[in-house]
Amino acid sequence: MDAIFLQLLNGLDKGGAYALIALGLTLVFGTLGVVNFAHGALFMLGAFCAVSFQKLLTISMKVRDESITFFEAYKEVPYLEIWFGDFGSMIIDWSVPLSILLTIPTMLLIGLAMERGLIKHFYKRTHAEQILVTFGLAIVVQEVIRHFYGANPIPTPAPDIISGSAPIGLWLGLSENLVYPWWRIIYLTFSIIIITAVFAFLQLTTFGMVVRAGMQDREMVAMLGINVERKFTIVFGMAAVVAGLAGMMYAPILPPDYHMGMDFLVLSFVVVVVGGMGSLRGAVAAGFLLGILQSFASLNEIKSILPGIDQIIIYLVAVVILLTRPRGLMGRKGVMED
């Protein structure tokens, strides 16, 4: 029972990340009709916003280790700690949550620059060409990050006070072995808040109404005198922010490295296909569904019956969905069916 509950939490947590990335992918595909293979890179850039912010806060005075003469060995003491003592240490400790201040404007700017500088020139090209150019862009971004930050993952810990596990077993009157990391609980809550916020924005604001209308019939909205292109550029920026925030908050779970976006991108595309290309609700539902399925497939009891199922379950589901319902679980009729 405990094991099942924990795997459910794992699945929801993982699903939260899949859903956030898939949501951005779907927004871009639904509005601009672009299959954006650089979306994983945006997730990675978000995580590196957290890394950069941490590096910024920990700019240090270097105290040389005099016992080493062959090279410069030093112990670093952050200036924030020198100037502000414990308060400085606390600010550094909270660098990941605080990096949201850097992530939102940075990712918005990156998103807008990407759309205006490259993507817009490929609106009328085939999906194959869009995939090629965005995949190429993803590789370029990835290699730039590797050049500056190296290939090794960079530890980006959560604040000390929430770095351990929550005793959820005790809260629920279950086993005391039932614990779950605080940061993962925060991540799940965060992903639900962001997803809700995006839906609320699209459902409850005039801007969102125009975007939804544009997703249904772009030409008709344009004929009404609305500058759809400008709105969609903003949507691209919004998708970049969502992916960036997903990556930034994931940094304490998975120490960021230049390749992390690519690892998530493939899975997120499967999520989008299963949920239905262009369906926001489908993307979110499929994200959580596949996250949960992947977690349960990793149970030792399941793996003893079906060895290796944990590694193929997501693709197996995708194959079944594509064979039986090509437009995905909640996809619009006609999309991806021809």
Add this chain to the structure above:
Amino acid sequence: MSDTKNWNRRDVMKAGAAFAAAGAAPMFFTKDAWAAKDFMNNPSNSSTVTLGFNVPQTGAYADEGADELRAFKLAVKHLNGEGDGGMMNTMKPSMLKGNGILGKKVAYVTGDTQTKSDAARASAKRMIEKDGVIMFSGGSSSGVAIAVQGLAQEMGVVFMAGLTHSNDTTGKDKRRYGFRHFFNAKMSGSALGPVLKERMGTDRNAYHLTADYTWGWTQEQSIKETTEGLGWNTAKAVKTPVGAGDFSQYITPILNSGADTLILNHYGKDMINSLTQAVQFGLRDKQVNGKDFQIIVPLYSRLMAQGAGENLKGILGTTNWNWALTDNGSQAFVKSFGSEYGFPPSQAAHTCYVQTLLYANACEMAGTFYPPEVIKQLEGFNFDGMGNGKTEYRAADHQCFKDVLVVEGNQNPSSQFDLLKIVKEVPRSQVEYDASIFGGDLGPYEV
């Protein structure tokens, strides 16, 4: 009795020439015979000899590959008589003179393994066929080492492995043309055993998470043999996909398994991620069966230690070599590498540097580049002054035997490089084993 008093200058010169011819005869019939023999990329007609350095330049192990490449370049520099000579000054016995190899200037080409077997083979093949390398070296993965070692045997070009820790490399997949200076999983287990007994006792319940490929399998097997030999129980051994990223679904079952020890048979990024997540799930602070929960990482590297950060503190593992060793060889290498690049070398750099020098020395000893003769010089070669104490390249399986380091994540580092603390230098005699236990066949000298 001959009358030597009446010898004139011409007679002396004739006698001298005769003696010289007689003295040189064995060399004409051996050395030049090898030189004349047709073998892959015979450099006898060239003033240079080319070595191939096949390292991961892209992918997850690119940083490790970059450090290997730095070490190779340094080794070439020293072989050609430039720089301070590094370990060439401490290696014993040594026939290296700082004038290249057999008087030929050493040149090199590089390749990118991408830490993928097929890419590494393609890159090695290009080096052999297009660039004419006489030996190639490097790599950061056992899967890659085994793949390119097979190619080395097929093509008759010596491969001096870089970082590879699987027992299979010099076990069931050993090859006559492949040599490993780096230690292996069996040796890690043997070295860790006594330290684990001393620190954790003989009554433990261990849970393994194992990377699902050759290195992970052999490490799990070797560590299990060690821990079960101590009296520990193995609660479960779970294979995890390489590059899983999020290991939470594999970690949560440990919480209710009754295990009090987690052994992470992961390397590189996988180890960084699984350890970080295991600590987040509270395993390091957990108490099971009245004991403190322990995590063990049998194979460490400095780059992994950098990636894992604070999570690594106090966690035991093993390494092949560490820059903080104080023997003359290690210090000479650290000085040379540190002065050149501004930071200390990793264990991957160390093994690659040593491999290059060992190959060059074997050529000098053989007096030829002819691979079968070079191989014979490396087989059973005993040397010292290269870090890790007295070392032997065992002839039976081409595995180097030397002292192994048991280390732990440093609780209180004095600098950014002081990440691992040496707990014990386990003597070579404790990590030696019978070469036949892993099977395999080296194959022929002549290919």
